[in-house]
Every structure is written in structure tokens, then in C-alpha cells.
Amino acid sequence: MRKIAIILSVIIVNLLFSQVKQNEYIDPKDVREEIKGLNYIELNSNDDSIGSFVFDSTKNIESENNEKINGYRVQLISTERINKAEKIRDEAYDIFDQHIYIDFQTPYYKVRVGDFVDFKDCRQVEKIAKENGFPNAWTVRSLVYKK
Numbered sequence: 001m002r003k004i005a006i007i008l009s010v011i012i013v014n015l016l017f018s019q020v021k022q023n024e025y026i027d028p029k030d031v032r033e034e035i036k037g038l039n040y041i042e043l044n045s046n047d048d049s050i051g052s053f054v055f056d057s058t059k060n061i062e063s064e065n066n067e068k069i070n071g072y073r074v075q076l077i078s079t080e081r082i083n084k085a086e087k088i089r090d091e092a093y094d095i096f097d098q099h100i101y102i103d104f105q106t107p108y109y110k111v112r113v114g115d116f117v118d119f120k121d122c123r124q125v126e127k128i129a130k131e132n133g134f135p136n137a138w139t140v141r142s143l144v145y146k147k
Contacts, residue, residue, distance in 0.1 A: 071144035072122035073101070073112040076134045085109035095132045098125065099145075115144035 077088050085102050088111045092100045098114040113129065116122035122139045129137035 067146045068143040069117065069146050071142060072116040072119055072139050073114050073142045073144065074122060074126045074129055074137055075140045076111045076113060076129055076137050078108045078110045080107050080109070082109050085111050091133075095128070096125065103142075112140065112142065115147065117144065117147075 076092060077085065079085050079088075082102075089100050089102055092111065092113060096113050101112045103110045103112060114122060114125055116125070119139070126137050126139050
């Protein structure tokens with residue numbers, strides 16, 4: 001009987017101290033991306049939607065030489081689901097008079113707006129994004145197309 005009481009005590013103590021509350025939310029203000037070198041897209045799937053993603057998100061951008069420089073974009077969302085990213089991109093076309101991008105960085109699809117060299121211009125678009133239903137929009141460093 002004493003052995004059973006000891007075993008139950010150990011189990012109860014383990015159950016009490018093994019429960020850890022996890023915070024699943026990451027505040028974008030606490031995290032800033034540093035992009036060094038080239039942007040890249042890594043595709044590790046046999047899913048047919050990957051093909052449409054590549055074609056839809058790499059539309060020709062009007063620029064003389066498509067040269068990229070360091071700048072900023074407004075990130076609207078980061079999701080593991082391509083369908084959600086495409087839906088947000090389509091909604092963003094109605095709101096912004098900027099180029100909209102879906103960048104894939106394993107395992108996330110990131111919907112981003114604009115090609116800004118000036119930080120202040122990017123912050124104004126971030127404000128517009130927040131006013132139009134993207135409360136977690138934030139400015140990220142990125143390689144952008146030179147205008």
C-alpha cells in the first residue's frame with residue numbers, strides 16, 4: 001500500500017510540474033528580419049499548387065534592369081498555407097497601389113507590399129495596411145526593385 005501511495009505521489013507531482021503554458025504568439029515588433037545576400041524561394045513539395053504559386057508571384061515587374069537594392073516592404077501576413085497567402089494577396093491588390101509579393105521562406109509564405117527605399121514611405125503604407133484590416137502589418141528589410 002505504501003508503494004502505491006509513493007507511486008501516485010510521484011505521478012501527481014510529475015503532472016503538476018510537467019504542464020508548461022506556452023505563448024504561441026510572436027509580436028512582430030520584437031522580431032526584425034535581416035536579409036543578407038539574395039532572396040530565394042525554396043520549394044520542397046510535389047503539390048500542384050506550387051507551380052501556380054511560382055507563376056503568380058513572379059509577375060514581370062516594370063523596371064529597366066530589374067536591379068535589386070536594399071530597402072523595405074510592408075509584411076501583411078506570414079502563414080504556412082499558400083491558399084491563405086494567395087487570398088490575402090488578392091485582397092491587398094484592392095487596397096494598395098503597390099506591387100504585392102508572396103515570398104516563400106520555409107515553411108512560411110509571406111505576403112509583402114511595395115518596393116521602398118525610404119523608410120518613412122514604407123511606414124505610411126504600413127499605417128494604411130493597419131487601417132484596412134491588417135493589424136499585425138509591419139515593416140521589414142528586404143531586397144527591393146530599383147525604380
